[in-house]
Amino acid sequence: MQPPICKPRPPTHLEYLKPLLNDSIKQLLLQYRSGRTNFSVFDSIFTRILHDLPKPPLELVWFYSAIRFYSSKLAFRDDSVRLTSSFFQLLVSFSDSFYGVKKVALLSPVVYQLSRLVITKRRDALSLLEGIVSYISMYCVEKPGDEDDDLLMVSGFSFADLSRIWVVDEVEENCRVGDCLEIFMPFVSEKLRKEIDSESCRVGYLAGVVASQVFLLSLCLSFDSEISRSELEKDLRETVLQMISGFQSCYFFDVMLKMLLLEPYLHLTSLMGPEDEATLTEIITEAVIKSVEKLFLNPGNGTSQRTLYLKNIAINWLFLLNNAMASVRRDKDQEKTRRYMSMFSNSLVPYHLINWVISQGEVIRDADALRNLTPASFIEWLVSLEEQGLRVFDCDHSKTYAKTVIHRSRPDLSLGATLLKQQEEFDQDADMADEHIVSSISILKSTRKRKEERHNKEGETKVKLFKYRHMNLQENSKFQPFGFSDSLVNGTEVEVSDMEL
Structure with a gap:
């Protein structure tokens, strides 16, 4: 884009x-x-x-x-x-x-x-x-x-x-x-x-x-x-x-x-x-x-330009996957819908985007919960970061495309609706669905809260250095291949405000 x-x-x-x-x-x-x-x-x-x-x-x-x-x-x-x-x-x-x-x-x-x-x-x-x-x-x-x-x-x-x-x-x-x-x-x-x-x-x-x-x-x-x-x-x-x-x-x-x-x-x-x-x-x-997974598994050239190039490819990949899922849903092809959702859930690409976001100084309190989002919900999360001031999309056209995806997906955008559909189709356990819904809602609320705090404080917050280490990162090898980010999630020091801790 x-x-x-x-x-x-x-x-x-x-x-x-x-x-x-x-x-x-x-x-x-x-x-x-x-x-x-x-x-x-x-x-x-x-x-x-x-x-x-x-x-x-x-x-x-x-x-x-x-x-x-x-x-x-x-x-x-x-x-x-x-x-x-x-x-x-x-x-x-x-x-x-x-x-x-x-x-x-x-x-x-x-x-x-x-x-x-x-x-x-x-x-x-x-x-x-x-x-x-x-x-x-x-x-x-x-x-x-x-x-x-x-x-x-x-x-x-x-x-x-x-x-x-x-x-x-x-x-x-x-x-x-x-x-x-x-x-x-x-x-x-x-x-x-x-x-x-x-x-x-x-x-x-x-x-x-x-x-x-x-x-x-x-x-x-x-x-x-x-x-x-x-x-x-x-x-x-x-x-x-x-x-x-x-x-x-x-x-x-x-x-x-x-x-x-x-x-x-x-x-x-x-x-x-x-x-x-x-x-x-x-x-x-x-x-x-x-x-596209193989692009992120190959250590290649770890320069910042390659990091940005891969970030842009990852975002366009989200767009393409969302379009493909929307198409098979219109055709009511349940088998292909499940296959595409499985590709997203098991993909390493969202992890690359999560790593990149954290390398820019953002805090993600529950990275695992982001895996349970639909592609459209993940795009909505990226748009919310852009609106907070993080430069996620490299051009207005790409950002507009993302907002169009959100608008078109609005009826089934939320994780709750996605999980309820899955519950009907695959007879999932209701309690497990509720846990995922609560986890997703907490992420979106946290995002909005940080945005409000940034606007209220406007530069008055004190910046300090901290180490962010998610409990899953040491156990989950899926985080390890991403050598392209300016700094990785695992054990990386980044600057954030008190309001984000």
């Missing part, structure tokens, strides 16, 4: 590339449209520039690769499969000096060629896709140091402007830049395209978009199988889980969550029918909800 986190773009020594690339793109497009196939002048100029830059920016490599692509196009005649495969190998050869996610982001023009190829030569495209999926699985996982990756267009050049060189065969000369980018990324929503074309977009974010497009293209082709529908869906569920596990990246998860949250469909209508797309969307949604 929130744009990629990064600092404002600083000036660089590569600013001179912007006018050079602008002029070169105009000349290349003009010559290509006139029927020219020899671009040796461009080749010699940009070969020298690349030779002088041991770690060249992506926009420079992309333009140079476009020159090579169009120069060799005639040699492959109508063999678009070999042309795309050769282009993939060309970009890989340019990426020796790049770190993992930058290698993946570099493949963006290849994904565009694949999106055209799967429409005309689906079977041939499948084998090429399998190789690219394996390549992305190797490099999509971020490693220490990758989090400080470059801004996408370091020379201040526009990604949308650059996309014109790839879609030249599909658009008119006066095509709007935004339309060019839409053609270049046909399976990416408008909101995500705007983020990619912003000056604040990072290389890692484009890598997540590239991985998500390859992921979707590969899954679309799975529907060409001649096996029965039940077998197909079973195989798809296994395949999706395996691929998501291979693309174990914050960037990839962030993009997939936004795709599933911001759009009612996955923009795949050109490749599959609406029924198949609905089936695939449901399978991907459940797999993403299940697989």
